[in-house]
Amino acid sequence: MNPYLSGVGIGVVLLLAFLIMGRGLGASGAFSTIVATGVSAVAPGHASANLPYAGYLGDGTTSPLKDWLVFEIIGVALGGFLSALLAGRFRTAIDRGPNTTDRARMVYAFGGGAIMGIGAKLARGCTSGQALTGGALLSVGSWLFIIGAFAAGYLAAPLFKRQWT
Amino acid sequence: MTAPLYEFGLITENASLAIAIGLGIAFGFFLERGGLGNANKLAAQFYLTDLAVLKVMFSAIVTAMLGLFWFSKLGLLDLDRVYVLPTFFAPHLVGGLVFGVGFVMGGLCPGTSCVSASTGRIDGLVLLAGMMFGIFVFNEAFPLVASFYNSTPMGQVTIPEVLGLSHGGVVLLIVVGAIGSFLLAGRLEARAKQGGA
Numbered sequence: 541m542n543p544y545l546s547g548v549g550i551g552v553v554l555l556l557a558f559l560i561m562g563r564g565l566g567a568s569g570a571f572s573t574i575v576a577t578g579v580s581a582v583a584p585g586h587a588s589a590n591l592p593y594a595g596y597l598g599d600g601t602t603s604p605l606k607d608w609l610v611f612e613i614i615g616v617a618l619g620g621f622l623s624a625l626l627a628g629r630f631r632t633a634i635d636r637g638p639n640t641t642d643r644a645r646m647v648y649a650f651g652g653g654a655i656m657g658i659g660a661k662l663a664r665g666c667t668s669g670q671a672l673t674g675g676a677l678l679s680v681g682s683w684l685f686i687i688g689a690f691a692a693g694y695l696a697a698p699l700f701k702r703q704w705t
Numbered sequence: 706m707t708a709p710l711y712e713f714g715l716i717t718e719n720a721s722l723a724i725a726i727g728l729g730i731a732f733g734f735f736l737e738r739g740g741l742g743n744a745n746k747l748a749a750q751f752y753l754t755d756l757a758v759l760k761v762m763f764s765a766i767v768t769a770m771l772g773l774f775w776f777s778k779l780g781l782l783d784l785d786r787v788y789v790l791p792t793f794f795a796p797h798l799v800g801g802l803v804f805g806v807g808f809v810m811g812g813l814c815p816g817t818s819c820v821s822a823s824t825g826r827i828d829g830l831v832l833l834a835g836m837m838f839g840i841f842v843f844n845e846a847f848p849l850v851a852s853f854y855n856s857t858p859m860g861q862v863t864i865p866e867v868l869g870l871s872h873g874g875v876v877l878l879i880v881v882g883a884i885g886s887f888l889l890a891g892r893l894e895a896r897a898k899q900g901g902a
Contacts, residue, residue: 541735541739541740543760543764544760546735546740546761547735547739547760547761547762547765549731549734549738550732550739550761550765551772552768552769554732555768555769555772555776556728557728558709558772558773558782558787559710559776559782560709560710560724560728561710561712561724562712562788563709563787564769565728565729565732567815567819568840571815571833571837571840572840575837579841590844590847592847606722608722609725612726612728612729613729614726616730616732616736616816617729617819618729618730618733619731619733619736620733620736620742620823620824621823623734623738623824624737624742624823624824627738629737631824632825632826632827633825633827634828635821635826635828636745637748645828646827646828646831648810648811649811649831649835650834650835650838651807651810651811651835652807652808652809652812653811653818653835653836653837654807654835654842655804655806655807655811655839656803656815656836656839657807657835657837657840657841658803658839658843659800659801659803659804659805659806660800661843662800662803662843662854663796663797663800663801663803664791667808667814667816668814668815669790670797671766674790675766675770676765676769677770677863678863678864678865678872678875678876678879679790679792679863680859680862680863680867681790681791681793681797681862682790684792684794684798685797685800685804687801688798688801688804689801689805690805692802692803692804692808692809693805693809694751696806697751697752700810703748703810704748704751704812705752
């Protein structure tokens with residue numbers, strides 16, 4: 541699909557979220573809830589006593605996983621799966637650059653994910669919750685996040701050039 | 706009738722969760738169709754060979770931004786009832802910088818890694834595990850970063866408010882900027898193709 545068409549489609553979905561729910565889309569927030577739920581299952585006292593977890597655990601009357609963003613992210617995975625299935629693109633594989641190994645790709649994927657997790661926590665959101673949602677709402681912090689993320693991406697790109705090209 | 710519907714009590718809690726799944730499915734569908742479930746395509750953004758990330762992201766922002774502006778202008782949407790995340794100047798900028806390094810290292814972002822994983826890609830799944838590990842590390846280290854995390858608060862502030870411009874004026878500036886970036890993206894891709902051939 542033409543990337544502009546795909547972008548307009550996402551924009552309409554985001555607009556519908558604003559119109560129906562009064563909130564936008566997100567991704568990293570759902571994983572904050574999942575991590576908090578996991579930690580709470582192993583060490584309930586530790587989770588409820590620590591602010592970054594406690595904020596995602598709700599009031600205890602229902603499961604913290606019964607959360608808008610968690611349901612939305614399940615939808616994202618389902619939607620991607622259905623789209624790939626219909627187009628014959630579902631394939632068990634490792635996407636990596638032509639001059640790297642599967643093993644190195646795994647290390648970089650895990651490390652990149654960990655760094656993004658920390659960045660998304662600091663910025664209170666990721667490319668979905670900050671860049672798309674806050675971007676459309678003209679939030680100052682969201683545009684600072686967009687500028688920071690792209691600037692750092694280009695500045696760090698030479699470090700990872702061998703992995704991707 | 707005025708939007709947001711949920712804010713005016715027109716939607717039950719359980720219905721809102723069904724809506725979350727529906728909107729998520731559409732979001733994931735368009736991400737996959739735009740090719741953004743593939744780490745190589747996302748990483749190419751940073752080597753200026755394929756700028757699909759910029760095209761998808763900015764056309765999505767512009768579409769939703771214009772929709773918000775016109776629905777609000779026509780009195781169909783109460784923009785004050787749409788939740789805007791509060792801004793913390795330094796954490797937002799530094800968080801963005803940290804995120805950007807992880808983005809080019811991992812080749813996917815949190816949302817696109819869900820699509821990558823659900824379309825069978827192992828690297829997407831591993832990136833998700835790494836992201837949850839990063840969140841865990843941040844939370845465990847929270848006492849050390851709490852003062853920075855809460856520093857430079859500006860409240861739920863928007864660009865028009867900070868710059869003293871009208872909502873429509875900022876919307877117009879961003880539309881012009883987006884069109885400029887799309888034209889530049891086309892040129893860069895044409896140059897990369899020539900160089901590669």
